[in-house]
Amino acid sequence: MKSGVAAGTLVTVAGCLGEDPDQDEFTVTLSQFPDTIDPLDHITGDYFDVYDHIYEPLFDFEPGEGIFPRVVDSWEATEDGVTELQLIDDVVFHNGDELTAEDVAWTINRTVDPDLGVPSPIGTFGLGSITGAEAVDETTLQVMHSASAGLAEFEYGNYARAIPRDWAIDNHDAENEAISGSDAEDFNGTGPYEVVDFTSGEEIVLERFDDYWGDEPPFERVVFNADGESSGRAAALETQETDLTINILPEDVDTVDAADGVEIRDVTSFRTVFCPMKNTVEPFDSQEFRQAMNYAVDNQGIVDTVLSGFGEARGQPVSPGINGFNDEIEPYAQDVGMAESLVEESGYGGAEIELQAPQGRYLNDAQIAEQVADQIDQLDNVSCDVNIGDFEVVSDANQAGVDPDEFEIPFYMIGWGVITGDTDYGVQGFFRIPDNPNRTFEDEELSDAILESQQIDDPDERRAQLEEVNRLAHEKAPFVYLHTQESIYGIKEEIQWDPREDETVYLWEMEQ
Incomplete structure (x- = not known):
């Protein structure tokens, strides 16, 4: 059993407003504004940055350290496939209703049950087991899981949150x-x-909740808005129209550094950028060809x-700091001769392929995609074009699965933030075969290795199996592996705050 003081990290930051009354208000400029108000109907970082302050997590997650009590006071795996959670008392929703175990259980069921609520990517990826x-x-619930208690944790x-059941219905x-x-x-x-x-699509304004169960957060009023252009976000910080901006592009770093009273803070994130190759169509059904694309x-x-x-070059689906990262795996090093030789071995010499990529979703994504396509195109025996479009096109391609009748785009660029801190989140949605119509790769050996890892209770044994999963994922080359990107923020100098590897922004972790 694990237990502790549920107030968690809020104790260390409460009431640190300094002497500047203007800092009762804090403005955050995102790279995209949430297009849904349902906290379960998304899995994008910008959305979490807003909604976690309204629909708070049940636990405090510290990258590399694990989870700690928050709204949940204690939890224990009571039997195979069942963990019991005990909530703290006297937690209320913003409309005054008391939080109950029924609310939490219903919210979880609404997330994972496709026949209840809305289809949720959180259910597919975040709560996969x-x-x-x-x-x-009233304050106790049981969570059922098909995998080990360690993975479920x-x-x-x-990903556990709570919506008031009766109010929502x-x-x-x-x-x-x-x-x-x-x-x-x-x-x-x-x-x-x-x-x-x-104001839908433009701005959401928050104020401290007077009846909040925990310690007072550091700002009375918080404004979230968005600007899709990094230069616009940097300019807003420079002109003091905002206090924090996310996803600053490298070319705008100097603008922020040169401005008075603001600075850049960055950290290597848990988000890896790569290009999936669906192996149910030619030429990506050849392991040699997929490896060749990596060497190119x-x-x-x-x-x-x-x-x-x-950023950091990467040769596996996850980054350092993730449970199961295999530190013996090196990135593929460019070797044009090897790439051309492997293409010939594959039998697909003369192949013509196209890379679909987004613009504005990841750091310099369009420019990176153009470089990737150009380097592949420079091979003597492969032609590669690039098509830059909306992120929704890439997202749809990623969700379409491996049935050739269900998708048109087999080769695309996407990024994946492993915010659970565990390799399973970075691989199972892409590679696990059973009960997973959204998988992007069809390989029984890799799928079986993931399934085996999900049933291992011993943490060290499970970590070793996850390292094997990452080794297989490197060898089988289901992706053209690119890099782990850095999270680059611009922020007022006086704000004491360290960026998190999981890309989450919690205002309650700030002080000044």
Whole structure:
């Protein structure tokens, strides 16, 4: 059993407002504004940055350290496939309703049950081993999982939230539809901030929730807005229109560094950028051809030039700091001769392929995609074009699965942030075969290795098996591996805050 003081990290930051009354308000500029108000109907970092302050996590997750009590006071694996969670008392939603175990259980079930609520990518990827939940009494619930308790802990420790069941059903028919609306009253969580003003697509304004169960967060009022251009976000910081900006591009770093009172802070993230190759179509059904595509690309050169060093070349699906990262695996080094030789071995000499990539979703993504396609195109025996489009096109391709009748794009660029801190989150959605129509790669050996890891209880044995999963993923080359990108933020100098590897921004971790 694990237990502790549920107030967690808030104790260390509460009430640190300094002497500047203007800092009662804090503005955050995102790279994209949430296009849904349902906290379960998304899996994108910008959305979490907003909604975690309204629908707070049940646990505090510290990258590399594990999960710690927050709204959950203690938890224990009571039998195979079942973990019991005990909630703290006197937690209320913003509308005044008390939080109950039934609310948490219903929210989890709404996330993982495709017949309840809305199809949720959180259920597919974030809570992949969670099969359901059930309230035992007012403050106790059981979470059922198909995998080991250790894996389940990584998942619910990062993705468990709570929506008030009766409010959501009565006001939003949330058992059948996504929660939607255009008013502040359409948000209702237990977090340290409540919504007081909402302009869909533009701005959401939060204020401290007076009846919050924990310690007072550091700012009275918080404004979230968005600018899709890095230069615009940097300019807003320079002109003091915002206090924190995310996803600054390398070419805008100097602008922020030169401005008065603000600075750049960066950290190597848990987000790896790569190019999946669906192996149910030619020429990607050949392991030799997929390896050739990796040898054709100069990962380190792209990091040094296009990213100005704000990244690390990678040769496996996850980054250092993730449970199961295999530190014996080196990135593929560019070797044009090897690439051309492997293409000939594959039998696909003369292949013509196209890379689909987004623009504005990842650091310099379009420029990177153009470099990747150009380096592949320079092979004597492969032609490669690039098509730059909206991120939704890439996202749809990633969700389409491996049935050739269901997708048109077999080769595309995407990034994946392993925010649970565990390799399983970075591989199972892509490679696991059973009950996974969204997989992007069809290989029984790799799938079986993942399934085996999910059933191992001993943490050291499970870590070793995950390292084997990453070794197989390197060898079989389901992706053209690129890099782990850095998270680059611009922030007011006086704010004491260290960026997190999982890309999460918690205002309660700030002080000044």
